[in-house]
Amino acid sequence: MNALAATSRNFKQAAKLLGLDSKLEKSLLIPFREIKVECTIPKDDGTLASYVGFRVQHDNARGPMKGGIRYHHEVDPDEVNALAQLMTWKTAVANIPYGGAKGGIGCSPGDLSISELERLTRVFTQKIHDLIGIHTDVPAPDMGTNAQTMAWMLDEYSKFHGYSPAVVTGKPVDLGGSLGRDAATGRGVLFATEALLAEHGKGIAGQRFVIQGFGNVGSWAAQLITEAGGKVIAISDVTGAIKNSNGLDIPELVKHSAEKRGIKGFAGGDAVDPSSLLIEDCDVLVPAALGGVINKDNANDIKAKYIIEAANHPTDPEADEILAKKGVLILPDILANSGGVTVSYFEWVQNIQGFMWDEEKVNRELRTYIARAFRDTKDMCRAHHCDLRMGAFTLGVNRVARATVLRGWEA
Numbered sequence: 001m002n003a004l005a006a007t008s009r010n011f012k013q014a015a016k017l018l019g020l021d022s023k024l025e026k027s028l029l030i031p032f033r034e035i036k037v038e039c040t041i042p043k044d045d046g047t048l049a050s051y052v053g054f055r056v057q058h059d060n061a062r063g064p065m066k067g068g069i070r071y072h073h074e075v076d077p078d079e080v081n082a083l084a085q086l087m088t089w090k091t092a093v094a095n096i097p098y099g100g101a102k103g104g105i106g107c108s109p110g111d112l113s114i115s116e117l118e119r120l121t122r123v124f125t126q127k128i129h130d131l132i133g134i135h136t137d138v139p140a141p142d143m144g145t146n147a148q149t150m151a152w153m154l155d156e157y158s159k160f161h162g163y164s165p166a167v168v169t170g171k172p173v174d175l176g177g178s179l180g181r182d183a184a185t186g187r188g189v190l191f192a193t194e195a196l197l198a199e200h201g202k203g204i205a206g207q208r209f210v211i212q213g214f215g216n217v218g219s220w221a222a223q224l225i226t227e228a229g230g231k232v233i234a235i236s237d238v239t240g241a242i243k244n245s246n247g248l249d250i251p252e253l254v255k256h257s258a259e260k261r262g263i264k265g266f267a268g269g270d271a272v273d274p275s276s277l278l279i280e281d282c283d284v285l286v287p288a289a290l291g292g293v294i295n296k297d298n299a300n301d302i303k304a305k306y307i308i309e310a311a312n313h314p315t316d317p318e319a320d321e322i323l324a325k326k327g328v329l330i331l332p333d334i335l336a337n338s339g340g341v342t343v344s345y346f347e348w349v350q351n352i353q354g355f356m357w358d359e360e361k362v363n364r365e366l367r368t369y370i371a372r373a374f375r376d377t378k379d380m381c382r383a384h385h386c387d388l389r390m391g392a393f394t395l396g397v398n399r400v401a402r403a404t405v406l407r408g409w410e411a
């Protein structure tokens, strides 16, 4: 199922549970603004290459719109739209004063040189600089982008508007980035997993984890889970998949992946078929790469008891239904991966205040925010007799609906 159809279906189900007025429901679903821009750059060999960039600003009822910028060959308007909508509900679940947005450029970042990536990022920023800003829309990294991408965006934006570090988050620490932001999404995944397992009388220690994706989110999640005593037994990335039933040596895998630009060829495990990774026998499955990977074709074969959605929209609604019947518990993306945007909020606050926090404070506050979001979600599950996804959706949608009604529509 297309990402937008799936996300909108979840939203509509939540709106129904909340008994939202149908006109309000419609207004919450329609994006505030959709931007599509042409980005042409000279390549290193002098030839021209054209790309299409998107920024969808979904909702700003609770504050400036917030969300990452993705560089991936499959970026398309519907997907960006869905991801922007998810950001609106995610920032509300985290209870941080933001709305939702997402951006992306349809490109293969691995095929571009550093200078080509810099030119592409600068052209994209030139095209959207009037529509983003500290109090309007604050981008951050997502798949295929990183702190360096944010540094180029900040620099390009500042040419038009003066030096403005708070216009992007996930920046390098040298430019006002927050300590702890790089690891934040993975750390949030750890805290959220701990909260879920604790409800079932379990801890991270001794659980067997399988992780799809070994980029920013997957690699940090793997490191922190290992430090907490969990056993990561299989991992995949775009280059392949590896397995070691005794537990993979994650610090060694991090080194290997940095040197070889992927996990392929790692000597500390056996190569396995990447297409069977999600159905490996394990306790906890952590999709941390692409959307739509858990679907009606593989849901029946999944053996994990818990799925922690570190990626955005990894599970199709049809798979949700199949997994619910099997008794698999799913911690939804808008809660499980909210650690990234939560520490982005801390970064923005630090930039605006001109006062930097130490890493221990960032991590402590993050734990508090994730624990609160989990408790609030569980309260909604009890109130509406629903699963964790609908608990999180009703929580987020209700907060945005309340803000919208309070602000009113008078011209």
Ligand SMILES: NC(=O)C1=CN([C@@H]2O[C@H](COP(=O)(O)OP(=O)(O)OC[C@H]3O[C@@H](n4cnc5c(N)ncnc54)[C@H](O)[C@@H]3O)[C@@H](O)[C@H]2O)C=CC1
Residues within 6 Å of the ligand: 141, 142, 143, 144, 145, 185, 212, 213, 214, 215, 216, 217, 218, 236, 237, 238, 239, 274, 288, 289, 290, 291, 310, 311, 312, 337, 338, 340, 341
């Ligand atoms: N970076 C962040 O702070 C946040 C990211 N997310 C989500 O987490 C997911 C991962 O994002 P990042 O780690 O930032 O991206 P990244 O670009 O750092 O890493 C992506 C990883 O996915 C792997 N991958 C790509 N295609 C794959 C495939 N077909 N099979 C297996 N692995 C594949 C890549 O090899 C890489 O290891 C995305 O869904 C993103 O939207 C969610 C919240 C915040």
Ligand SMILES: O=C(O)CCC(=O)C(=O)O
Residues within 6 Å of the ligand: 066, 067, 068, 069, 090, 138, 139, 140, 141, 142, 169, 170, 312, 337, 338, 340, 341, 342, 344
């Ligand atoms: O850190 C942020 O502002 C956004 C991160 C993001 O894109 C996400 O949570 O999906």
